[in-house]
Amino acid sequence: MTNDLTVAPRRSFLATAGKATLSAGAVLLLAGCSGNRAAMAAAPDADINILNAALGAEQEAIAAYQVGAESGLLSKPALNLAVQFQGHHKEHAEVLAKTVTDLGGRPVEPLASYDFPVEQLKAEADVLRFAAGLEKGAVSAYLGAVPLFEERELAKAAASILGDEAMHWAVLRQALGENPVPVAFVS
Amino acid sequence: MVVRRVLPVISGLAGIFFLVATAMATPPQGDARRGEVIYERCQACHSLQRNRSGPRHCGLIGRQAGSLEGYAYSPALKASGLVWSENTLDRFLENPFKAVPGTRMGYAGVKDPQERADLIAFLAAAGPCRK
Numbered sequence: 106m107t108n109d110l111t112v113a114p115r116r117s118f119l120a121t122a123g124k125a126t127l128s129a130g131a132v133l134l135l136a137g138c139s140g141n142r143a144a145m146a147a148a149p150d151a152d153i154n155i156l157n158a159a160l161g162a163e164q165e166a167i168a169a170y171q172v173g174a175e176s177g178l179l180s181k182p183a184l185n186l187a188v189q190f191q192g193h194h195k196e197h198a199e200v201l202a203k204t205v206t207d208l209g210g211r212p213v214e215p216l217a218s219y220d221f222p223v224e225q226l227k228a229e230a231d232v233l234r235f236a237a238g239l240e241k242g243a244v245s246a247y248l249g250a251v252p253l254f255e256e257r258e259l260a261k262a263a264a265s266i267l268g269d270e271a272m273h274w275a276v277l278r279q280a281l282g283e284n285p286v287p288v289a290f291v292s
Numbered sequence: 293m294v295v296r297r298v299l300p301v302i303s304g305l306a307g308i309f310f311l312v313a314t315a316m317a318t319p320p321q322g323d324a325r326r327g328e329v330i331y332e333r334c335q336a337c338h339s340l341q342r343n344r345s346g347p348r349h350c351g352l353i354g355r356q357a358g359s360l361e362g363y364a365y366s367p368a369l370k371a372s373g374l375v376w377s378e379n380t381l382d383r384f385l386e387n388p389f390k391a392v393p394g395t396r397m398g399y400a401g402v403k404d405p406q407e408r409a410d411l412i413a414f415l416a417a418a419g420p421c422r423k
Contacts, residue, residue, distance in 0.1 A: 151389065155398030161345030162336045220342040242336030249399035253389060292333060
């Protein structure tokens with residue numbers, strides 16, 4: 106992967122950083138972290154654990170997209186997608202970390218390194234399939250987290266992220282030439 | 293006379309109750325191939341051979357919960373005293389927060405007993421870790 110391939114999308118991402126901040130703020134409001142701090146203070150440790158589990162997965166997704174972007178295997182359109190989706194995961198991670206802090210918890214840190222199956226990534230389709238698998242897993246993870254939140258506003262915010270991950274999954278399937286929405290219900 | 297008429301009915305009902313209770317008590321047979329598909333739900337955090345934001349699952353059956361070297365488990369799981377078997381996995385996967393309060397696995401659980409059996413069959417079939 107040459108630097109040339111990543112410069113333009115990264116600049117593009119930076120150019121939209123303002124929008125990213127706005128949408129992160131919007132989700133925080135959605136989660137009630139800015140407007141309803143007193144209610145959030147009552148959230149139990151379990152909510153912090155759930156948020157931190159989600160944060161850990163988001164951090165890994167950011168790292169995974171970085172591996173994909175730097176693999177040299179992606180065409181320009183696929184690379185643009187990868188960088189855009191990575192940007193979404195960065196926004197999710199930022200919001201989740203801030204929410205954990207606001208609740209009095211300590212956000213988990215990204216791992217020093219991630220053990221990705223890079224030896225299996227030999228073509229663009231491998232990278233897209235790897236990303237699609239992570240996104241599908243993320244959909245399931247958020248689906249499994251939503252009912253657990255004591256604070257219902259957090260459940261609403263998690264469902265908002267779930268929707269975004271589901272869109273990633275569908276677009277990646279489409280890019281692979283697969284049915285983008287193969288089922289009526291996710292699980 | 294009445295007793296003679298009623299007894300067979302009671303006996304029949306008892307038989308039906310026994311059959312239903314037995315069916316309910318017997319865990320469903322798991323299918324590892326179906327379990328592999330269900331395992332895709334776990335892959336935001338887990339894989340068989342690699343520690344990720346969740347621990348790897350190879351060699352899971354028979355392992356003391358929270359004992360895998362190189363993974364930072366919650367104190368709750370480490371102190372749970374669980375050893376992973378089909379039974380303990382079934383209880384944990386049904387409702388992790390209820391089975392081990394304080395676990396960091398923020399997942400509501402796999403509610404369908406057949407899906408749990410399939411998932412456990414897949415995990416059991418994964419065998420030991422390669423490295």
